[in-house]
Amino acid sequence: MVTMADQQVTTIEPMSLADIAQEHSDEAYKNREAVFEVKDLAVDYSGATAIREVSLDVYKNSVTAFIGPSGCGKSTFIRCFNRMNDLVPGAHVHGDVLYHGKDLYGDDVDPVEVRRRIGMVFQKPNPFPKSIYDNIAFGPRVLGLKGSLDERVERALRQSALWDEVNTRLKESALGLSGGQQQRLCIARCLAVEPDVILMDEPASALDPISTTRIEDLMHDLKREYTIVIVTHNMQQAARVADMTAFFSVDVAPDGNKRTGILVEYDRTSKIFTTPADKRTEDYVTGRFG
C-alpha cells in the first residue's frame, strides 16, 4: 500500500553523494604526511588469495575509507595494519606495510606492540563482560601505563562523548548499555591506550541511524588527534566522513572460480564521488553495481 508519506518521500530529490562528499582541504592534502605506505600487498588464507596488488598511502590526521562490495577483501586489508591477520591460522601477508617508514612485518617487530599503537574497533560492539570502568581500564592495565587510571578512564569516555551518559554508573556491567553506547565504549577503550591510529571495521553497520550519526560525528572530532581508517559498505557514510576513499572490487578469474579483492581506485573522497577515473568506481558509486 502506498501512502501519502511514501509518495512525498520519493518526490524529494535525494542529496547526491557528490554534495555530501568530504573534501580533504587543499592545504591538508598538500601537506599530507603518510602514516602507512602499503606497497604491493597481498593476503592469502591457506593458499587462497583474498586480496592482491594493493598499494596506497594512509595520511595523518585524516579519515581514510575503504569501500566496495562484499568479499572484496576490505576487512582483510584493514586487519593488515594492526597485524590481526597473524591470529588467523594459515593467513599470510605479502608485500610491504610501512608504518612511519618502518616495516610493520619486520622480524624485529612485536605484533603486540603494533596493536598497542594501532587500535581497532570492530563491526559488532564487543565490550568485555565487565564493568564500564574495567572495560576502559583493561588496556592501560595490561600495558602497565603510568598515571591515574581514573583520569584516563574519564578522558577516554569524554573523548568518545559517552561520559555524560555513563559517569554515574561506571561500576555497572557494560553489557547493559545500548548497542550505540557499547560501540562508543569500544572506541573509548581504544582511545584509553593512546593509540596513534584507529582502525574501524564497519563500526556502524550494526547500529541505528542516530547512533551511526554520533559515531560519524566522533570521527570528525577524533581525526584532529588521530589517524582514522574505516571500512564501510555504506557509501553515504564514506562520503560524509572520509577525506580519502579507496574503492575495492572483486576480480573474478577467467575460469570463474577464483575471486580476489583488488584496489580499483584511491583518491580524495570528493574526486571518487564526483569524477572517478575508473568506470568500475563510477558504476559502484552511482549505484549501477553492487
Add this chain to the structure above:
Amino acid sequence: MSRSLKGGLFRLALLFSLGVGFLMLGTLLVDVFKDGLPYLDKTLLTNPPSVDPEIAGARPAIIATLYLGGLLLLFTVPIGVFTAIYLEEYADKTRWYNRLLEINIQNLAAVPSIVYGILGLAFLVRGLGLGRVLLAGAMILTLLVLPTVIIASREALRAVPDSIRQGAYALGATQWQVVSRQVLPAAIPGIATGSILSLSRAIGETAPLIMIGAVTYIAFDPTILGPFTALPIQIYQYVRLPQDEFKLLAAACIILLLGILLTLNAFAIWIRNRYRRTW
C-alpha cells in the same frame, strides 16, 4: 487415526518414560529413607565401624571421602584447566599431535573406572610404591575424572566469543593476558560446574578404590598417607554383614552420600545460574 489422537498418544509415551524414571527414584528414596532414617544420627557421624550395630558409625569413611574430594579438586582443577587452556587457546589444531591428544582425551573419558583401578594398582600402589593409601586413591580418582574436567573446561572456554579475544588483542594485550584476564574469568562458571559434577561422580565411585585396596574396616581416622576406606565402600561392607541392623546402617550411609552428592550438584547449578551470561 486422527492427528490429534497421534499427538495425544505421543504425549502419553513421553509421560510414561518420565514416570518410569520418577517411580524408580521415588521407590529408591522412600525405601532408603524408611530403613536408614532411624540410624541417621550423631553416632553415624562420630563413631567408627563396630561389630555392634548400635554403636557402629562411619566416621573414618566420611572423613576419607571428604579428604578424597578435597585432594581430587586440588589435583584435577589446575591440571584439567591448564590442559584445556593449552588445547583450546594455544594448540595449533592443524598439527597431528594435538589432534591425537584430543582424540585420546575423548577416549579416556569413556574408559571404565575399573580399568583405572587396575592402572592405579599397577603403577601407583606397586610401581611407585605408594602402598594402599588415601593419596593413591585420590590420584586414581583424579585420573578418572580428569578427561571429563578437561572436556567441560574446553567447552566453557570455547563458549567465550572470539570477539572478546580479538577486542583484547586489539588493545595490545599478550596472549597470556588475553587468556588470564578475559577468557578464563568468562569461562569460570562453566569450568566450576563441570568440575563439581565430576567431583560428585568421583565421590560415588567404588570400583577403582576397591581395586587399589581401600580396606573395608578401619576403626581410626584416616590420614592422607595411610590406609583408608570411603563411603561407598563402607556401604558395600555394611550390606554384606549378616545382621539386619547393618543393612539399615548402610541405608543411613546411602542417605548421607546422596545428601553430599545432591548438595554438590545443587551448588553446581547455583553457580551456573548465578553467573549465566549472555553475549
